[in-house]
Amino acid sequence: MAVPKLQQLAKSVVQGPSLATGAIPTRDWMDIPVVFKSGNYAYPAKKEKVEYLNSQSGLHFPNAREWSPEDDDWKLPEDWKEIILKGLKERLDKFRSLKIFMDCCVRCGACADKCHFFLGTGDPKNMPVLRAELLRSVYRNDFTLAGKILGKMAGAREMTVGVLKEWFMYSYQCTECRRCSVFCPYGIDTAEITMMLRELLHLVGVGINWILEPASNSNRTGNHMGLQPHTFKDNVEFLLDDVENLTGIRPNISFNRKGAEVLFITPSADVFAEPGLYTAMGYMLLFEAIGLDYTWSTYASEGGNFGLFTNNETMKKLNAKMYAEAKRLGVKYILGGECGHMWRVLHQYMDTMNGPADFLEKPVSPITGTVFENAASTKMVHISEFTADLIKHGKLKFDKSRNSHVKATFHDSCNTSRAMGLLDEPRYILDHVVDWVEMPENTIREQTFCCGSGTGLNTDEIMELRMRSGLPRANAVKYVHEKHGVNMLACVCAIDRATLTSLMNYWNPGVSVCGLTELVANALVVEGETRGELEEGLRTML
Amino acid sequence: MDLAEGFRNHREKIVNKWVEYTLSTYLSSGFFLKENDKFANPVGGNIREALGRLFLLLVKGADPKEFIPPLEQIISIRAVQEFAPSQAVSPLNAVKHITREVFAADKERSQLVNELYDFEFAVDLAVLAAFDMYMQCRERLYQVRINEIRTGNHILAGSRCPSQMLSAEK
Numbered sequence A: 001m002a003v004p005k006l007q008q009l010a011k012s013v014v015q016g017p018s019l020a021t022g023a024i025p026t027r028d029w030m031d032i033p034v035v036f037k038s039g040n041y042a043y044p045a046k047k048e049k050v051e052y053l054n055s056q057s058g059l060h061f062p063n064a065r066e067w068s069p070e071d072d073d074w075k076l077p078e079d080w081k082e083i084i085l086k087g088l089k090e091r092l093d094k095f096r097s098l099k100i101f102m103d104c105c106v107r108c109g110a111c112a113d114k115c116h117f118f119l120g121t122g123d124p125k126n127m128p129v130l131r132a133e134l135l136r137s138v139y140r141n142d143f144t145l146a147g148k149i150l151g152k153m154a155g156a157r158e159m160t161v162g163v164l165k166e167w168f169m170y171s172y173q174c175t176e177c178r179r180c181s182v183f184c185p186y187g188i189d190t191a192e193i194t195m196m197l198r199e200l201l202h203l204v205g206v207g208i209n210w211i212l213e214p215a216s217n218s219n220r221t222g223n224h225m226g227l228q229p230h231t232f233k234d235n236v237e238f239l240l241d242d243v244e245n246l247t248g249i250r251p252n253i254s255f256n257r258k259g260a261e262v263l264f265i266t267p268s269a270d271v272f273a274e275p276g277l278y279t280a281m282g283y284m285l286l287f288e289a290i291g292l293d294y295t296w297s298t299y300a301s302e303g304g305n306f307g308l309f310t311n312n313e314t315m316k317k318l319n320a321k322m323y324a325e326a327k328r329l330g331v332k333y334i335l336g337g338e339c340g341h342m343w344r345v346l347h348q349y350m351d352t353m354n355g356p357a358d359f360l361e362k363p364v365s366p367i368t369g370t371v372f373e374n375a376a377s378t379k380m381v382h383i384s385e386f387t388a389d390l391i392k393h394g395k396l397k398f399d400k401s402r403n404s405h406v407k408a409t410f411h412d413s414c415n416t417s418r419a420m421g422l423l424d425e426p427r428y429i430l431d432h433v434v435d436w437v438e439m440p441e442n443t444i445r446e447q448t449f450c451c452g453s454g455t456g457l458n459t460d461e462i463m464e465l466r467m468r469s470g471l472p473r474a475n476a477v478k479y480v481h482e483k484h485g486v487n488m489l490a491c492v493c494a495i496d497r498a499t500l501t502s503l504m505n506y507w508n509p510g511v512s513v514c515g516l517t518e519l520v521a522n523a524l525v526v527e528g529e530t531r532g533e534l535e536e537g538l539r540t541m542l
Numbered sequence B: 001m002d003l004a005e006g007f008r009n010h011r012e013k014i015v016n017k018w019v020e021y022t023l024s025t026y027l028s029s030g031f032f033l034k035e036n037d038k039f040a041n042p043v044g045g046n047i048r049e050a051l052g053r054l055f056l057l058l059v060k061g062a063d064p065k066e067f068i069p070p071l072e073q074i075i076s077i078r079a080v081q082e083f084a085p086s087q088a089v090s091p092l093n094a095v096k097h098i099t100r101e102v103f104a105a106d107k108e109r110s111q112l113v114n115e116l117y118d119f120e121f122a123v124d125l126a127v128l129a130a131f132d133m134y135m136q137c138r139e140r141l142y143q144v145r146i147n148e149i150r151t152g153n154h155i156l157a158g159s160r161c162p163s164q165m166l167s168a169e170k
Helices: A002-012 A047-055 A080-094 A096-104 A116-121 A128-143 A145-154 A161-171 A179-183 A190-203 A209-221 A229-247 A276-290 A312-329 A341-353 A383-392 A414-418 A424-433 A460-469 A471-484 A494-507 A516-523 B003-023 B029-034 B042-059 B064-078 B085-105 B107-115 B117-150 B162-169
Strands: A262-265 A333-336 A380-382 A407-410 A435-437 A488-491 A512-515
Touching: A047 A209, A080 A096, A080 A128, A080 A190, A096 A128, A096 A190, A116 A460, A116 A471, A116 B042, A128 A145, A128 A161, A128 A190, A161 A190, A179 A190, A179 A414, A209 A312, A229 A276, A262 A312, A276 A383, A276 A494, A276 A512, A276 A516, A312 A333, A312 A341, A333 A341, A333 A383, A341 A380, A341 A414, A380 A383, A383 A424, A383 A516, A407 A424, A407 A471, A424 A516, A460 A471, A460 A494, A460 B117, A471 A494, A471 B042, A488 A494, A488 A516, A494 A512, A494 B117, A512 A516, B003 B029, B003 B042, B003 B085, B003 B107, B029 B042, B042 B064, B042 B085, B042 B117, B064 B085, B064 B117, B085 B107, B085 B117
Parallel strands: A262 A333, A333 A380, A407 A435, A407 A488, A488 A512
Antiparallel strands: none
């Protein structure tokens, strides 16, 4: 009696083609079409943004138009299929890694349950192996003998509009965080497969606004927000006023100063949006305390590189801008702020795209004399490496009690941890400036969980999706919040500072988000300061 | 054999079936069921933990206020997944049917089925509280969206600079 009732209960509620209706799939994954509806896709790029990008030298963004993923007709070019297959062939020839990734997967499944999108949605197509299979099936069909002969039996399928739509759905449900690649015995980097999917989609004019608008802004004014030089300068100076009001010290800063020793580049979000503002105030106070000879640039006014989320040409161009500015100003090297994908691009791609930067010098800390051998070719040092070195040599004086309002934990940003191995420097810094605890072992360092909104997915029309994909990270924060009273999630990435704030507001109200340098500056004792009791450090409202 | 003892003896079985039923609402229920590490499997882990806690509260007829923490643990997750509101909360109801089924299958305790009124009433209260919780979660989500716009984080990308807006006004 009871069993039929229970089944009825499941049936009595709304049924529909949802990913989570409880219906056991009766069809092969290839035969389940994607359904776009409000909330499960990011808005397509505005026509004028695509037109602008396409008009720029070295960039290729064709087929600008008004379109919606919810429409049947995506207004693709007539020869869209040839364009995609030709694009795939070119990339298979150009990138050996892609060819290997297409061939060597044995579908062992080690990656399957490591993706935060899979863990938050339960959608099998979010298993990295299956996400890669979306492309691999087409590769098999058109580029392998087995696929050509055996077709579906060999896991091959023809490129259709349905497949293209599937690519769009799932390449924008991947933040290229590379957690899955840590577990792959072959080292397949699914992020690079996602990158290829997105590149191919751009060839037929399929892209999202949240990525293409910042990329076009960056190309135009040097930063994501499209801030022009005077606005950028004004914003930094506003922060200077705040630093002075709080500490009695007015840091000495300069813009576009030729002959400065160091060019400092950070995400523009740090000078514009909370809570990044406090991190930017921290940078200025720190540099003032050590008397660093540095300059800001109103042209290289963005560390972030949304090109990474579009195609390699755009990534290269946006990265080159920083080096062009370093050359123009005649600095010795570049010091980079707390950013995610700036460092990913820098560490993984810069050297082969735009390097080596021979016109700069091998970075040496002017305060400690330490030579940053790791940056010998890129000539760019991470603020955490730089700060940890200062602490190691006893060049900074701290009063840890100034952070007594904070009990912190540390979120390893995907890009800095997995793409550049920056694991211990931030922890060394935290040890000196604040009381903090680690999150569970399988959620930190190389195994860190993504904020869920990276690679240009931090847009509010997909808020539910972001909350789902951020669940694994939030779940680990919740644990230390409840067990140790953690009230601050520190990180070294501007996207994180924005997206984790929303993630915490939903999952763990009571946990704030900050940049590491904010905590450094809170605790920093600077000569000549007249700092009163700042109950919330640099966040204290006076 | 009294009801309390019946619940004690069958608790594990009932909770397991309840967890299984709840996780069967996901396409990848196999993994959500299998992986026991709460950090490697947040959906499965949280639902298992919360239903276990909730069951104890339902059995002892606790104050419905006490249902809130375990309900939040479950509903906050389901409120942002692709469920209709009814789908999000309906697995909570299943425990009534599962308990009857488990008791009925146990010959010595089948008469306990007739004594489940209070327990089932507690489940009803929990389901009602779950609807409130669902709405709270959705409202929190809308607030998150508003905050994001207000703090300027939306300007991290996708906005126009002030000077451009001025020129647009001209």
